[in-house]
Amino acid sequence: MNGWPAQRAGIGGERAGGGPVPVVLVGAGKVAHAAHLRELRDLPDELHLAAVVEPDPAHIAALHRVGLGAVDRYASVTAAARAGARAALVCTPWWTHRDVVLECLAAGLPVLCEKPVTLDPAEIEELAAAERRTGLPVTAGYMKRHDPVVRLFLDHCRARLDRARRLTVDIHDPNAPHQVAHLLPYDPPPFGPQPPPAREALARALGPAASQAQREAYARGLGGSLIHQVNLVHAVLAGSGRKLAGRLLHADGWAQGAGVSCRWRPDDGLLVDMTHQRLPAHRRYREVLEFTASDGVATLTLPSPYARDEAATLTVQSWDPAGGPAERRVYTAEPGQTGFRRQLLAWARQLRGEPGSRGAAGEALPGLADVRTDTRAVREAALRLA
Template identity: 75%
Template structure:
């Protein structure tokens, strides 16, 4: 049955991504979402959501999903650490809640299969937090790539990522956690996901540069390739790591005409995040420059150059997005409207599985 127009939501996990991305967006969308419960065992983190003049004083702090349902929740926004997602999603589905889960939804193919089976049994959707797919300027880039895919030569992604506390410190009510080694639970989850043959370096790269970041861009590449008969899976040429695992890069050849290159570098001394996607075809180049999704003082830019070889003329069309116009808000709106029956479904577990298979293959090939 369609859910209410104003969707009563439980926030599960009140850590970094919840405060830096979702809480303020929910606050600004009162006609679409209503936060009724916060499921969080750290009471200080929960109080940062419910307390203060700009908080959600009517939201109930809960220790489990069942309590959130009793508080009136009809859907769940999952913002817990990635290695907990399988258990949390299964619990939400068992309690009758459709889910929007932050990425990576899963890095273990067996766990993703469990979630797919539970989703089918519950007949409730699990949406993936691929917020970039909801950004209009990203959609323009994808549409241009698809329109010129028959003449495509190269699709690249280059990310310079501080991946440091200063990126989100201005958005959080308490000091953000420092960058550090994976906790024991995450290491156990990575060992299960990659198998005993994986090295610690491969595990770390899978959790961070590949599965934690580039899985977003693999999803965008898959959106470009959908329906074309071209695939990334099984077409990996090589995967490299350098500077420990602070740099990772992968190259695929979906067919004899097209190469796909993705690179992520963790550069803590760079104060700004920088992401550039570039699509090259025989007669056009599209360059998409994206700021950090947490930035509120930078905007995205798309430049499309097209050449007429016969006339020797070139056209440039530029599209820009205002500062702070990221996909987080549009994703929440799209999710609420899809659950109320007023919009299409969001990317789901089938895409999560496809993306994870590709990233897992790259992780195990890292040299």
């Protein structure tokens, strides 16, 4: 949703060139320190970290150690809005998002919310109703959609969808403290069981008949990771009439929940396969998406989402059906141009109402409609797990 009334967004009629948008950060934990805060520090002309809502004093103290200077701390989003914040970046644990986003919208703040915005279909509808009521957008934190090489991959797939045969995703994820330890100014939290509030949220989202294994996979391998790639597949399929939900062939879990895989058949000509493995001993994150068409293959390799010294690489190989020469092209973005950075830039342009403030391939920034579609697919997969 673009073009909401500026006075409702609290931006006071600012447009292009109106200066950085004052933002409240809600939750200064792992993802904030590992990704968003260092980007905010480097984008002072776009977004100004004006306030933070965070109950942990250690996390507040850590803000000073990442070069952000003094940031005012507030007890609530409402108080931060009264003090001048005009938008909210929500980085709290996923099971708190419903309450936090509703508070932001009630305070007049448009929202960028980390994924998963919610894994509960009922909460999605509640948030969508609040979005309509306030006229303020909730942008979903699908930062991969903003990576320039990912955008090339999506464009390539869309242009050849009539020739598509298979789209695969393979993720090797340490999902361990060492993956982000060098990015945090405090010891990262250990990987462990879901806390009681998360377990309660998962029970509501999946229903009382769901097993513990299904709930764990839904929160992590499916809803915590593969939901990103489900969103990319939906971006490829958009407007084609194809979908994932309702077309699931199977979903499997193994290694005591450390591995999960799903297969969909959006139509008779296309298979979509996705696998996520948690491999704590691996020192590096690895993600590969491959699109196979009848006349070529496109392979997208992505580094850790927290990496700044690596970039995505897209390799496209194609063959002339008439027997002409093969063609091979390789695309790589400059290091440092992360999806997180470009997501914040796109959001800042949207907040200021600038022309061209849209996301990948001219689409509106991902929002609750995307969340609804993606959640249907991963929830169905979770409930199908044996």
